[in-house]
Amino acid sequence: MTEDSNRSHEYARLERRLKECEAEVQYYKGIAAVSGKRHLRELDQLSRLIAEQRRAEAALRKSEEKYRSILESMEEGYFEVDLEGNMVFFNDSVCRILEYSREELAGMNNRRYASADTSKKMFRIFNEIYRTGNPAKITDYEVITKKGDTKILELSTSLMKGAGNEPTGFRGVARDVTERRRTEQALVSASKELEQTKDMLVHSEKLAALGRVTAGVAHEILNPLNIISMRLQLLGMAKDLPEEAQAALRVCRDQMGRILEITKDLGQFSRITQKHFVPSDLNKMVEGVLNLSSPHLKQEGIKPRVEYRPDLPRVSMDIDRMNQVILNVFSNATAAMKGRKTKELRVSTGLNPDGSVRLVISDTGTGIAEDDLGSIFDPFFTTKAPGQGTGLGLFISYSIVQEHGGKMWAENNSRGGASFFIELPGPER
Amino acid sequence: MGLALNGVNMRVGVGWCNEKEALSSGKKAALRAIENGNIQRPDLVFAFCSGRHDHGVFLDGLRSVVGPEIPVVGGSAVGVITNDFLSYRGCPAGVALIQANETRFRVSAVGDLDKDARAAGRRLVESLGVDEEDKLLLVLYDSIKIPQKSGSPPELNASSPLLEGIGEEGWPVPVIGAGFVGDFQFRRTRQFCGAYVSDQSVVGVMVGGGCTPYYRIMHGCMPLDGLYHTITRMEDDTIYEVDGSPVVEAIDGLYGHKEWREEKPVSLLTIGMNHGKRFERPREGHYVNRLITGVLPGGQGIRIFEPDLETGQEIQFMLRDSLRMLESTNTNCAELLAQIEEEGRKPLFGMYLDCAGRTGEQSNVLFEEALEVQRALNRRDIPLIGFYSGVEIAPLLGRPRGLDWTGVLVVLAGEGS
Numbered sequence: 001m002t003e004d005s006n007r008s009h010e011y012a013r014l015e016r017r018l019k020e021c022e023a024e025v026q027y028y029k030g031i032a033a034v035s036g037k038r039h040l041r042e043l044d045q046l047s048r049l050i051a052e053q054r055r056a057e058a059a060l061r062k063s064e065e066k067y068r069s070i071l072e073s074m075e076e077g078y079f080e081v082d083l084e085g086n087m088v089f090f091n092d093s094v095c096r097i098l099e100y101s102r103e104e105l106a107g108m109n110n111r112r113y114a115s116a117d118t119s120k121k122m123f124r125i126f127n128e129i130y131r132t133g134n135p136a137k138i139t140d141y142e143v144i145t146k147k148g149d150t151k152i153l154e155l156s157t158s159l160m161k162g163a164g165n166e167p168t169g170f171r172g173v174a175r176d177v178t179e180r181r182r183t184e185q186a187l188v189s190a191s192k193e194l195e196q197t198k199d200m201l202v203h204s205e206k207l208a209a210l211g212r213v214t215a216g217v218a219h220e221i222l223n224p225l226n227i228i229s230m231r232l233q234l235l236g237m238a239k240d241l242p243e244e245a246q247a248a249l250r251v252c253r254d255q256m257g258r259i260l261e262i263t264k265d266l267g268q269f270s271r272i273t274q275k276h277f278v279p280s281d282l283n284k285m286v287e288g289v290l291n292l293s294s295p296h297l298k299q300e301g302i303k304p305r306v307e308y309r310p311d312l313p314r315v316s317m318d319i320d321r322m323n324q325v326i327l328n329v330f331s332n333a334t335a336a337m338k339g340r341k342t343k344e345l346r347v348s349t350g351l352n353p354d355g356s357v358r359l360v361i362s363d364t365g366t367g368i369a370e371d372d373l374g375s376i377f378d379p380f381f382t383t384k385a386p387g388q389g390t391g392l393g394l395f396i397s398y399s400i401v402q403e404h405g406g407k408m409w410a411e412n413n414s415r416g417g418a419s420f421f422i423e424l425p426g427p428e429r
Numbered sequence: 430m431g432l433a434l435n436g437v438n439m440r441v442g443v444g445w446c447n448e449k450e451a452l453s454s455g456k457k458a459a460l461r462a463i464e465n466g467n468i469q470r471p472d473l474v475f476a477f478c479s480g481r482h483d484h485g486v487f488l489d490g491l492r493s494v495v496g497p498e499i500p501v502v503g504g505s506a507v508g509v510i511t512n513d514f515l516s517y518r519g520c521p522a523g524v525a526l527i528q529a530n531e532t533r534f535r536v537s538a539v540g541d542l543d544k545d546a547r548a549a550g551r552r553l554v555e556s557l558g559v560d561e562e563d564k565l566l567l568v569l570y571d572s573i574k575i576p577q578k579s580g581s582p583p584e585l586n587a588s589s590p591l592l593e594g595i596g597e598e599g600w601p602v603p604v605i606g607a608g609f610v611g612d613f614q615f616r617r618t619r620q621f622c623g624a625y626v627s628d629q630s631v632v633g634v635m636v637g638g639g640c641t642p643y644y645r646i647m648h649g650c651m652p653l654d655g656l657y658h659t660i661t662r663m664e665d666d667t668i669y670e671v672d673g674s675p676v677v678e679a680i681d682g683l684y685g686h687k688e689w690r691e692e693k694p695v696s697l698l699t700i701g702m703n704h705g706k707r708f709e710r711p712r713e714g715h716y717v718n719r720l721i722t723g724v725l726p727g728g729q730g731i732r733i734f735e736p737d738l739e740t741g742q743e744i745q746f747m748l749r750d751s752l753r754m755l756e757s758t759n760t761n762c763a764e765l766l767a768q769i770e771e772e773g774r775k776p777l778f779g780m781y782l783d784c785a786g787r788t789g790e791q792s793n794v795l796f797e798e799a800l801e802v803q804r805a806l807n808r809r810d811i812p813l814i815g816f817y818s819g820v821e822i823a824p825l826l827g828r829p830r831g832l833d834w835t836g837v838l839v840v841l842a843g844e845g846s
Contacts, residue, residue, distance in 0.1 A: 020708070023708045023709075024708045026708075026710070027655055027708040027709070027710065027711075028654075028655050030710055030711070031651070031652050031653075031654060031655040031711065032654075032655075034651055034750075034753075035651045035652060035653055035654065035655075035748050035750075036653065036654055037653065037654060037683055039653075039748060039750075040653055040683055040684065040697060040698070040748055041684065041685055043697055043748070043750065044684060044689070044697055046793075047696060047697060047793040048688075048793075050793040050794065050795065051793050054790065054793070
């Protein structure tokens with residue numbers, strides 16, 4: 001091989017190698033443009049950051065799930081409203097309480113589910129929370145449900161703040177206490193009734209004890225009274241009795257008559273009579289008493305106004321004793337209307353939802369002093385002048401009504417007078 | 430919950446369910462598929478369910494809807510992809526019911542994959558047989574030989590010997606497939622083998638008759654620095670040394686730290702074999718990538734998903750780039766569908782075999798690459814069933830190869846647009 005040939009061969013080899021080198025340079029340049037160790041490290045760093053972000057997101061998701069799970073398992077409603085009172089976040093219990101669907105409730109303003117008065121009241125309370133930053137408890141937040149029912153809620157509310165500590169809205173927990181409030185009210189009412197029943201029982205016991213005492217007293221008093229009465233009659237028959245003595249005897253006889261009257265009343269109260277309970281028509285009975293009293297009422301210038309409920313059931317009554325009750329009330333009414341310009345006696349009968357019958361006797365008299373309302377059925381209680389009444393009439397009437405298993409009470413009416421209410425149990429079914 | 434294309438050649442109904450209770454899951458997914466595809470009597474069922482499902486019970490649920498005689502092919506999957514569902518969380522399951530008039534399916538399954546993968550491949554082909562009208566062989570197999578134990582990577586059934594067995598007599602049809610993983614813990618998987626449920630099995634579906642298969646491989650890896658390294662010590666599926674130095678230390682140098690050693694599998698780096706020319710512009714289609722499943726305790730070596738490398742072989746470190754992965758998926762989907770259209774055919778049914786490492790979670794990205802496949806197929810109303818796998822199989826450079834970190838989209842197309 002010649003030197004030229006060798007040189008040419010070497011030149012071709014170098015040329016090939018040059019081309020190979022150029023290709024390699026292009027190859028590495030190409031790779032370096034898109035890849036490389038630096039790229040790996042950058043991607044690795046990015047990958048780790050994303051992995052960390054994913055882990056944080058997963059933890060957040062888990063935490064949110066836990067948070068939501070707690071919220072959804074709560075019986076109480078949890079809510080968040082913006083500063084204008086629009087619902088922005090809430091759990092299912094809020095939907096259940098207000099009876100709106102989640103879609104309906106989202107964004108709903110509080111004025112939609114609260115009355116105007118409640119809204120005003122709530123505005124004041126929430127404004128106070130906004131102003132002071134102090135949480136508040138609201139015990140009687142009245143809301144109106146989608147169906148139009150009213151519910152009472154108890155709220156614990158506080159101010160929500162944003163990242164810059166600026167107020168963003170309110171959050172709170174709402175408890176539906178409607179049922180609890182109803183129960184409480186029923187309990188108060190039952191408690192009042194129980195107190196009344198207790199009073200009545202005490203009263204009844206008192207009456208029973210008094211009855212036993214008065215029966216003995218009446219019996220013991222009447223015997224000596226008879227003796228005194230006979231002696232007084234004998235004294236009165238004496239011919240040479242001076243005028244002064246005769247006058248004194250007259251006073252004694254009058255006072256004896258009064259003692260006898262009281263003793264008779266007491267005896268009537270305590271008397272263990274044979275009672276005759278028969279099914280009777282209250283309307284007819286009242287009519288009978290009115291007829292009996294009409295001359296006296298007319299004399300006193302009293303106009304009776306009667307309103308009978310026509311379909312009253314017959315109820316079991318001792319007619320004589322109930323007549324006595326009504327006469328007694330009429331008598332009191334007549335006395336109360338003495339000297340009054342308007343003298344009107346209203347009598348009405350009615351039927352209560354529980355089947356009991358009702359009699360109301362109202363007058364236009366002077367009414368009963370508030371302090372006396374609780375005592376008028378007590379024995380010997382009277383507002384009349386001394387010697388004008390025994391103070392046993394209403395006491396006896398009350399006892400008779402009780403014997404019938406009924407109730408009797410009095411109230412002042414709007415016309416300035418008093419109204420007496422008598423209720424008797426309806427017919428047994 | 431699914432989509433169907435009711436063409437002359439084929440009806441496909443796809444359904445999904447994400448419930449823990451296997452019976453209900455199988456039943457619901459099948460009912461949705463029947464409803465969506467207006468299926469009267471399917472000829473073949475593809476079914477993929479979470480590794481957490483009782484596969485036998487899932488099959489019972491499925492069969493309660495489709496009947497006992499229809500072959501069911503599939504198995505465990507990390508996640509499921511359909512036209513309107515993509516999940517690898519919870520217990521996802523997907524079902525595709527295929528009612529084909531002109532397309533024929535022959536199904537066969539063989540076991541003992543863990544004992545002799547090559548023999549299993551050979552037996553599979555023998556039992557299926559091959560005829561002139563066959564167009565495609567779908568191969569689905571159990572990837573997990575020995576599940577992952579605490580601290581050490583799992584031992585896997587390699588695709589290479591299986592494919593060698595399948596191809597002993599040549600490659601008359603393209604082979605596409607996947608190896609199952611049922612969860613990211615690499616626990617045992619199960620396979621639906623036509624009429625029964627098994628494990629350590631490979632199930633094949635020979636597709637023939639009036640359809641044409643089209644496929645694309647979605648990549649996403651680029652050479653890290655382009656440098657070629659030679660494996661100087663390797664045993665089974667473990668590389669100990671490259672260029673005479675410990676491979677683990679070499680990778681430490683690339684990362685600049687040792688934290689990567691904790692990853693199972695390693696997320697950004699793979700081992701690549703260039704089947705193209707040495708210093709040509711790198712083409713993703715010329716590379717076979719091998720996933721690094723983990724580092725041996727003590728850091729003596731790295732374990733590779735497939736034991737098909739050997740001492741003396743040249744490799745490159747490859748960088749997994751998520752944006753490149755997305756780009757590759759978009760481009761390949763578009764090209765595949767354009768090709769079908771250009772050739773005057775009508776896409777009938779798509780199956781996407783997607784590496785579990787390509788999920789957003791595993792790739793540490795905030796997107797899902799498979800959504801691009803879903804969108805591309807939805808735009809043309811093509812029924813889609815897909816699942817997340819361990820290994821993908823597709824023809825590459827003249828023969829089928831086991832691939833890692835790829836997505837393989839196969840679309841069956843019929844005549845007429």
